[in-house]
Amino acid sequence: MDDNKDTAGTAEWVDGETKVEEAPHDHGDEIRLWLRLLTCTTLVESEIRRRLREEFDFTLPRFDLLAQLERAEDGMVLGEVSKRMMVSAGNLTALVERLVESGYVSRTVSPKDRRVQIIALTQAGRGAFRTMADRHGEWIGDMFKQLSARDGAALMKELGKLKGSIRTSLTSPQ
Amino acid sequence: MDDNKDTAGTAEWVDGETKVEEAPHDHGDEIRLWLRLLTCTTLVESEIRRRLREEFDFTLPRFDLLAQLERAEDGMVLGEVSKRMMVSAGNLTALVERLVESGYVSRTVSPKDRRVQIIALTQAGRGAFRTMADRHGEWIGDMFKQLSARDGAALMKELGKLKGSIRTSLTSPQ
């Protein structure tokens, strides 16, 4: 409907056709694509944040952290969590601290290397996460409902190509 | 390559095929799609934040705000900016304050309604934004470089459908 709304999150400064022909390399198409991608992500993410808060009084970062731990039966080194979640280690300190306080996560110093912390889900954490994850799945399913299986598969594929392009750009200096 | 990395940002708790057949409505495909979407967005957004900081000592929220104002020649009511950026009004107060301090944005009380604030780009703000926006375009162009025009167009289209699906879900109660 209103592609004006694509401006949300970042901008719309090349959305009008005005500036498009001026510059030699304007990247207009790429930017429109980026803005649309951003809009979709923002819409979904905001809704998930809102519902997590509303139904479970929980935040998305905490949910994400539990999600990382769920598959690691024996816990996970903090640094590994940091990499997987793509957030800084400094960020995790406080996050883990709160989850330990609430009894969802345990924290142990590695006996082999006392710099290293191993964190793991407690039974309570596992149960709480399962409940929330089920609802989370329903929310996503609902928001993606109108997308046919074919469209979903196509989108998955195209996003795969985009991801490849981005990663290449990030690993090669310029 | 490594779809493990798709776990970044949110989770990978249904990425292994383990849990997929258990639940009646598992939404596994939708969640995988969502995680991939999130990964792409996070990768791009982090890189833009990093470069804005590095090259211009500027933050993404500020850049986004300037971008909103750029097309509004006569300025914009604060509430309108809030809607377009999809952020709360409380958020904008501090953001605008800093941009006013740095001389990039002007703030005027509307003569018709003294509750209303109109904010606009200054000349300095316009110039600074142009410089940054040009670089921003190059960064995006670089990250999307490997995506062919055909793939880009297809992605744009599929994302359009997804956006429609999300919006529908958000407007209808359940």
Add this chain to the structure above:
DNA sequence: GGACAATAGTTGAAACTTCAAGGATTGGGG
């Protein structure tokens, strides 16, 4: 005209986020 609801922003508390600096620990030469 005056009470009163609605609207526009601000403020304060809490949480998340990053970066830079610092502390603790480990591992490797000399």
Add this chain to the structure above:
DNA sequence: CCCCAATCCTTGAAGTTTCAACTATTGTCC
């Protein structure tokens, strides 16, 4: 053994973000 670089994590400062409560202003209904 001791210094020293590297690694893992914490701390502190600054910024962004939201929500809820509040102020100021406007508009409406009696």
